[in-house]
Amino acid sequence: MLSRDQVLHVARLARLELTAAEQERMGEELSAVLDHIEKIGELGDLADVAPTSHVIAVENALRADEPRPSLPAEVALRSAPESDMGGFRVPSPGPAPA
Amino acid sequence: MRPRGSSAPGAASPSERSSRSALTLTAAAAVARIRAGELDAAELWEGYRARAAADEHNAYTWVADGGDPPALGADAPLGGLPVAVKDLFCTEGVPSQAGSKILEGYLPPYTATSVENLARAGAPLLAKTNQDEFAMGSSTENSAYGPTLNPWDVTRVPGGSSGGSAAAVAAGSAPWAIGTDTGGSIRQPAALCGIVGLKPTYGAVSRYGMIAFASSLDQAGPFTRDVTDAALLFGAMAGQDPCDSTSVGLPAPVALPSRTDLRGVRLGVPEELTGEGIEPGVLASFHGALDVARELGASVEPCKLPHAPHALSAYYLIAPAEASSNLARYDGVRYGFRADAAGDLLHMYTETRAQGFGAEVKRRIMLGTYALSSGYYDAYYGRAQKVRTRIREDFDAAWERFDFVVTPTSPTVAFALGAKTADPLSMYLNDFCAVPMSLAGIPGISIPSGLSEGLPVGLQIAGPAFSENALLDAAFALERAIGFDAAPWRHVA
Numbered sequence: 001m002l003s004r005d006q007v008l009h010v011a012r013l014a015r016l017e018l019t020a021a022e023q024e025r026m027g028e029e030l031s032a033v034l035d036h037i038e039k040i041g042e043l044g045d046l047a048d049v050a051p052t053s054h055v056i057a058v059e060n061a062l063r064a065d066e067p068r069p070s071l072p073a074e075v076a077l078r079s080a081p082e083s084d085m086g087g088f089r090v091p092s093p094g095p096a097p098a
Numbered sequence: 099m100r101p102r103g104s105s106a107p108g109a110a111s112p113s114e115r116s117s118r119s120a121l122t123l124t125a126a127a128a129v130a131r132i133r134a135g136e137l138d139a140a141e142l143w144e145g146y147r148a149r150a151a152a153d154e155h156n157a158y159t160w161v162a163d164g165g166d167p168p169a170l171g172a173d174a175p176l177g178g179l180p181v182a183v184k185d186l187f188c189t190e191g192v193p194s195q196a197g198s199k200i201l202e203g204y205l206p207p208y209t210a211t212s213v214e215n216l217a218r219a220g221a222p223l224l225a226k227t228n229q230d231e232f233a234m235g236s237s238t239e240n241s242a243y244g245p246t247l248n249p250w251d252v253t254r255v256p257g258g259s260s261g262g263s264a265a266a267v268a269a270g271s272a273p274w275a276i277g278t279d280t281g282g283s284i285r286q287p288a289a290l291c292g293i294v295g296l297k298p299t300y301g302a303v304s305r306y307g308m309i310a311f312a313s314s315l316d317q318a319g320p321f322t323r324d325v326t327d328a329a330l331l332f333g334a335m336a337g338q339d340p341c342d343s344t345s346v347g348l349p350a351p352v353a354l355p356s357r358t359d360l361r362g363v364r365l366g367v368p369e370e371l372t373g374e375g376i377e378p379g380v381l382a383s384f385h386g387a388l389d390v391a392r393e394l395g396a397s398v399e400p401c402k403l404p405h406a407p408h409a410l411s412a413y414y415l416i417a418p419a420e421a422s423s424n425l426a427r428y429d430g431v432r433y434g435f436r437a438d439a440a441g442d443l444l445h446m447y448t449e450t451r452a453q454g455f456g457a458e459v460k461r462r463i464m465l466g467t468y469a470l471s472s473g474y475y476d477a478y479y480g481r482a483q484k485v486r487t488r489i490r491e492d493f494d495a496a497w498e499r500f501d502f503v504v505t506p507t508s509p510t511v512a513f514a515l516g517a518k519t520a521d522p523l524s525m526y527l528n529d530f531c532a533v534p535m536s537l538a539g540i541p542g543i544s545i546p547s548g549l550s551e552g553l554p555v556g557l558q559i560a561g562p563a564f565s566e567n568a569l570l571d572a573a574f575a576l577e578r579a580i581g582f583d584a585a586p587w588r589h590v591a
Binding site: 002006007009010011013014015016017018022026029030032033034036037038039040042043046049050051052053054055056058061063071075076078079080081082088090091092093094 | 204205206207208299300301314340343344346405408410411412414415422426429430431432433434435436441442443444445446447448449451452455460461463464465467468471478480481482483484485486487488490522523526537538539563
């Protein structure tokens with residue numbers, strides 16, 4: 001069972017604000033899913049098995065280094081909730097850590 | 099099953115009747131008639147557009163405006179027959195929200211390569227289809243834009259995550275559609291809606307412009323009325339793309355299927371995926387399909403995929419881990435929703451994500467972040483990637499004895515809306531038969547094998563990487579012999 005502290009720690013890593021009710025439910029639901037997932041422990045020692053990160057054999061795919069037009073800045077900014085002076089505008093990160 | 103070709107109600111004028119009956123043609127038949135000058139592409143465009151606009155299954159999140167259809171290239175092989183596209187494909191200037199509130203109103207500045215390929219081939223964008231948020235779900239109930247209903251029974255789910263595309267094709271409001279499959283999201287809704295769905299080999303179709311869920315698994319593919327349509331649409335969307343370094347060229351062009359027997363074809367039936375946990379009615383339909391395969395000349399033998407029972411566990415570590423990383427980009431800065439929150443930057447991020455994501459997406463982000471976090475990485479994510487290797491090896495061993503493996507696509511028929519929303523694990527178990535193929539990156543197709551309790555059952559056929567032509571041929575032979583003719587699109591007035 002995931003503790004409330006573990007849930008809060010993971011939520012902080014994931015940049016998610018959880019309500020008190022969500023914290024409780026998340027702990028229960030994730031614990032139930034993890035109980036099922038932990039059955040992969042039954043497969044024993046897998047030290048000699050290479051992990052799969054990519055299923056199809058591909059060589060490093062490099063394109064020719066030729067300049068091409070990119071998205072104009074005003075188009076890239078069009079979907080932004082807030083933009084200013086050709087950039088994305090965000091709230092202040094707050095005071096610098098001491 | 100209902101008879102073929104039931105007629106429209108009597109009040110229609112002859113021209114209305116002819117355009118209605120044109121909407122009950124398969125896509126390949128409609129394209130052939132357009133190209134022969136026997137059908138007007140503009141009439142079909144308007145016919146489908148009107149049907150999509152009048153949709154009663156919440157299958158769509160956006161439908162093209164009336165007026166002239168988009169202009170076509172000189173020799174567009176798909177003749178102008180339009181296509182419905184899952185919401186998570188970026189389409190320039192057209193809302194692309196991936197079923198999420200966090201992308202509400204997002205108008206991408208570019209179009210996904212696969213959608214561009216289709217438009218260039220003569221299949222313009224008809225509509226965007228509803229889906230589980232960021233493709234996370236097996237029922238299309240996780241959409242911020244409301245659940246999609248199953249056209250066979252509107253009290254039931256269409257499956258997911260590409261449930262809108264499946265419902266659109268099943269109902270006949272789109273001639274064909276595309277979706278994405280990460281762990282069954284094409285095959286399972288195709289099964290639950292009684293149509294054909296193909297998940298191609300990983301890399302066959304460009305992922306450029308697909309809003310990412312789990313990048314090592316995501317793959318786009320067609321939803322169609324029959325296997326021939328699937329080959330036609332797949333052929334038009336596939337191909338290597340300089341914008342997706344994981345895309346690869348197909349070893350041979352996609353051929354239209356023509357095989358009518360299965361002589362010499364060896365089918366393996368994995369015992370791990372065809373026993374416990376499969377509904378009796380689904381198993382009965384599956385065994386009926388195996389009998390048909392034998393009558394067509396196939397050999398049908400049991401096979402073993404010893405690690406398949408662990409595929410779901412590995413999948414629910416790998417996919418959420420990749421998702422937690424992919425979804426880090428939704429922070430209220432560059433596009434989409436930003437919470438109206440006072441405070442500093444970090445508070446804006448956490449509030450935007452708290453208000454913008456739905457419950458299932460939060461659950462998967464949490465699961466994935468946990469699996470990748472310090473102290474747990476090796477035991478969870480690292481181990482899951484090793485199990486993935488074992489699953490690939492199981493399939494490689496199977497291909498030494500078999501041409502294809504066959505399973506039911508989904509352990510159940512379409513379930514009632516709300517039946518599994520309170521229990522995430524029971525929802526996840528729906529992908530039990532589909533996930534092993536996703537982890538191995540191999541192609542799988544679902545075709546209807548019959549009915550159970552009046553609802554469609556899907557047969558999954560999976561083959562080695564890049565065996566799509568042979569897979570489509572085998573599916574075509576089975577489809578023809580099974581003769582499934584109950585789908586709603588055949589009978590829409």
